Amino acid sequence: MAYALIPRSRPDPHTHYRPQHPQIIDLVWKVSVDFGRTVLRCEATLSFNKPGIVVLDTRDLVVATVFDDLDCDKPIEYVLGGRHPIFGSSLTFRVPLSCRVIIVYETSPEASGVQWLAPEQTGGKQYPFMFTQAQSIHARSFLPCQDTPAVRFTNSTILDVPKYVRGLMAAPEHGGRKDLPCSTRVTEEFKTPYPIPSYLLATAVGDLHSEALSGRTRVWTEKHILEAACDEFAETPDMMHIAEGLFGPYPWGRYDLLVMPASFPYGGMENPCLSFLTPSLIAGDKSGAHVVAHELMHSWTGNLVTNESWEDFSLNEGWTVYAEYRIVEMIWGTDMAKLSFGLLQREFERDVALFISKGQEFLLALCPNLEGIDPDEVFSRIPYYKSALLLHTLEQRVGRPRFDVFIKKYMDAFRFSSINCATFIQFVMQYLPGAMSQKELEVWFYEPIAIPEGAVTLSSPMLDDVLSAAKDRRILGRMANWNSIQWGVYLEACQVSPEIAWIVVLDELYKLSQSPSTDVRFAFLLFAIESGVTGYAKDVEAFLMTQGRLKYVRPLYRAMRDAGWTYALTIYEKARPGYHPIAQHAVDLVLFD
Numbered sequence: 001m002a003y004a005l006i007p008r009s010r011p012d013p014h015t016h017y018r019p020q021h022p023q024i025i026d027l028v029w030k031v032s033v034d035f036g037r038t039v040l041r042c043e044a045t046l047s048f049n050k051p052g053i054v055v056l057d058t059r060d061l062v063v064a065t066v067f068d069d070l071d072c073d074k075p076i077e078y079v080l081g082g083r084h085p086i087f088g089s090s091l092t093f094r095v096p097l098s099c100r101v102i103i104v105y106e107t108s109p110e111a112s113g114v115q116w117l118a119p120e121q122t123g124g125k126q127y128p129f130m131f132t133q134a135q136s137i138h139a140r141s142f143l144p145c146q147d148t149p150a151v152r153f154t155n156s157t158i159l160d161v162p163k164y165v166r167g168l169m170a171a172p173e174h175g176g177r178k179d180l181p182c183s184t185r186v187t188e189e190f191k192t193p194y195p196i197p198s199y200l201l202a203t204a205v206g207d208l209h210s211e212a213l214s215g216r217t218r219v220w221t222e223k224h225i226l227e228a229a230c231d232e233f234a235e236t237p238d239m240m241h242i243a244e245g246l247f248g249p250y251p252w253g254r255y256d257l258l259v260m261p262a263s264f265p266y267g268g269m270e271n272p273c274l275s276f277l278t279p280s281l282i283a284g285d286k287s288g289a290h291v292v293a294h295e296l297m298h299s300w301t302g303n304l305v306t307n308e309s310w311e312d313f314s315l316n317e318g319w320t321v322y323a324e325y326r327i328v329e330m331i332w333g334t335d336m337a338k339l340s341f342g343l344l345q346r347e348f349e350r351d352v353a354l355f356i357s358k359g360q361e362f363l364l365a366l367c368p369n370l371e372g373i374d375p376d377e378v379f380s381r382i383p384y385y386k387s388a389l390l391l392h393t394l395e396q397r398v399g400r401p402r403f404d405v406f407i408k409k410y411m412d413a414f415r416f417s418s419i420n421c422a423t424f425i426q427f428v429m430q431y432l433p434g435a436m437s438q439k440e441l442e443v444w445f446y447e448p449i450a451i452p453e454g455a456v457t458l459s460s461p462m463l464d465d466v467l468s469a470a471k472d473r474r475i476l477g478r479m480a481n482w483n484s485i486q487w488g489v490y491l492e493a494c495q496v497s498p499e500i501a502w503i504v505v506l507d508e509l510y511k512l513s514q515s516p517s518t519d520v521r522f523a524f525l526l527f528a529i530e531s532g533v534t535g536y537a538k539d540v541e542a543f544l545m546t547q548g549r550l551k552y553v554r555p556l557y558r559a560m561r562d563a564g565w566t567y568a569l570t571i572y573e574k575a576r577p578g579y580h581p582i583a584q585h586a587v588d589l590v591l592f593d
């Protein structure tokens, strides 16, 4: 089913690409991983759909030459623009009649989308590790490209890595691992036959091992956590089965998981065929499995139907949170799905309060104007929770059977395309007539209102029980059986406690500061800092020295700053070298801006 897309009214503010430019349609990428110099030495062959002037996005790349693929003796003249702190430097040249250019370049050791870990910074402590994280606008720090989700291209990649590591690409294997004769290096080849946007390009190189969960799913990670990871994520094949019932056949062939070192800055990243996951999900109680459900569901809502720009990010995340809810509901029941959504609601409320306190109410809209703004800097739970809430509201108004038909229509209409919020609104008006007026939908997307009128509320007995206990900070016997999501909701909902002794008793009873769940340790330490308890400084330090997930580190440093803990600076000085460049930048802004 072809569907008319509504064009953007303004250019995408995060790229130099313009729709009239020649578009990249294919990439052949040769990447030599240099652990000694912590750079990627690359050759990118870019094919365009037509000749003409292009302006590519780059950041901190060292470009050696650009030449015509058909005429290697004749370099193409190019101009590298000045460096913008958020958007990087433009790279302008004329695409020749062959429509194919080769760019030879190196990344810089400071590339914002690449992290280099020395052996002692990995779990196994024996081999170095390197990985990329492109979302939102970091692909340009390792590939000159049209770094916008509006442009999709196929790719073939050859990684050239030392023999003692494994090189993975978030792409189907194609050619496999090949020894280079008389060399200490090997090549690993991959090919993505379907067009993907630049933010989904991803590679990871390290001491990686794998074990199968099913015929099409395996877990990759460092050896010492492989078994625990397989146990924790054992439900993944079931999730895929359920997902296919809801959203249609899985479109990408294999679906593998890669559990990263602890400095990975996100809970998960939906890189195609190979979701990247933080090791903090391995808590021994499956409490992190919903993150796998989330990343898996992005295979449809995000990777197949993609937001057109970072202003349309709520389409990716809202749909995915909604889809995650449906998977959790089928596997662990409605109560658990609602509890998990309740935790997200608490995180959302915290972000709403923060934006209001900073006078940034415009960020409460689902489709905010991000002109001149770094998408990472305004990352919040608003596009996640509010957009999923909109979908739950639509579902409630038309009933689930009709909504399920709508889901399939949506997937069908927009597969392998990138769409904006205006197109989504039009689609709802057309295919869910009577569910919501255009005006109401526009309020959700464009007005700076946290929760528009008429939104559904999702309550459940388990959630209500936790919330009522939190209301008067009760300590109940049944808490001994609580899972980490219940604890997360409780600690968030208790807000600050003026009684230090009460916090200490809670910890003595339930050992929250020592919990195997990173989520619980985080929620407890944050609660303690915000409540003015200083006795956990050493635990906070130990936590921040071993965790690089933004969801944890940013709030903890923010809370220490607000509580006037100068000790935060001492901790940060020691911890910073181990953080991902994205996390370093985020915490720099918290502490020094």
Ligand code: BES
Binding pocket: 135, 136, 266, 267, 268, 269, 270, 290, 291, 294, 295, 298, 317, 379, 384, 551
């Ligand atoms: N794609 C996101 C992570 C992301 C977003 C990276 C924006 C860079 C910029 C991923 O799918 C995600 O949403 N992860 C969540 C998982 C959670 C909602 C279950 C996370 O990391 O917290």
Ligand code: ZN
Binding pocket: 294, 298, 316, 317, 320
């Ligand atoms: Zn997501």
